Amino acid sequence: MAAEAATAALINALNTNSLTSLPTIVANPVLANGDNKPTPLEEYIASIQTRLSAAPGSTFHLETIVPDTLSAGTRAAVRLRWQGTLSGPYAGADPASAPSDQPFETWEHAFIRTSTDADGGSNAKIVEITSVLDTDVLREQKPSLPRLVRAPAAGAKLGVADLKALYEAYIACINAHTTDAAHLSSFCNPTVAHNGQELDLTSYGRLMSDAQAAIDGLNFGIGDLVVDEEGQRVACRIDFSGVPVREFGGLKPCGGKAVRFTEQVIYHLEGGKIRTVLSIVDLETARRQLAG
Structure with missing residues (x-):
């Protein structure tokens, strides 16, 4: 499904610091973070680079992805866990307020929409991404967070x-x-x-x-x-x-x-x-x- 494939590709690019591959994953321009004004791709990439520079070597882990049944796989919601060590202030979090080199974890949610693609979604690009980072948890700089995603339960299901x-x-x-x-x-x-x-x-x-x-x-x-x-x-x-x-x-x-x-x-x-x-x-x- 297009949104799931694009999400996996985006996470891989972030975790390998392969930002040069983003033009093959994200459309130019892209609708980013609820702004109806299209954002040039280089501006979007610069915002990611700022984040990665604040926590070099940090990693993003997909905790769950919710594919949209109604959109034939072009939309999804995701929950990520961002893990790393801050080297400088970011989003109100200051490494000086925590023990030296203390790692952190925080959560992020995002809604992703991809273009439609005739090739089963393999070439679809992200055309819209709206994310929210849990900055309150980030400021606490906790080294470990609980895993809260539940396994699907048996029982009656709704259409x-x-x-x-x-x-x-x-x-x-x-x-x-x-x-x-x-x-x-x-x-x-x-x-x-x-x-x-x-x-x-x-x-x-x-x-x-x-x-x-x-x-x-x-x-x-x-x-x-x-x-x-x-x-x-x-x-x-x-x-x-x-x-x-x-x-x-x-x-x-x-x-x-x-x-x-x-x-x-x-x-x-x-x-x-x-x-x-x-x-x-x-x-x-x-x-x-x-x-x-």
């Missing part, structure tokens, strides 16, 4: 249309401010593993209701949706907008200034309901907006 409908209804439930356990039970198992933490539905619902209380007018918008029928997974880039009125995730109210940011989430379903949630919220973007 692709039902998976999409269930997820859209779940988001509508959140936007209606009905995240109590009774309502969430229509979409979720009795316990949900959220970024490795087992939560009952009351606690899980509080994650959403607390965010809505802290950010006035917070709306959960489906920006990009990937549905994997075989693996019983859904991945979504959620678009947020609103005005912070209480401190939340490092966001502080700033004279009524509004923010726009995203969350990239991968959901694993068991028995037709959400069981595991792997989430990265791009709070860094919102913090920059408030500081600017």
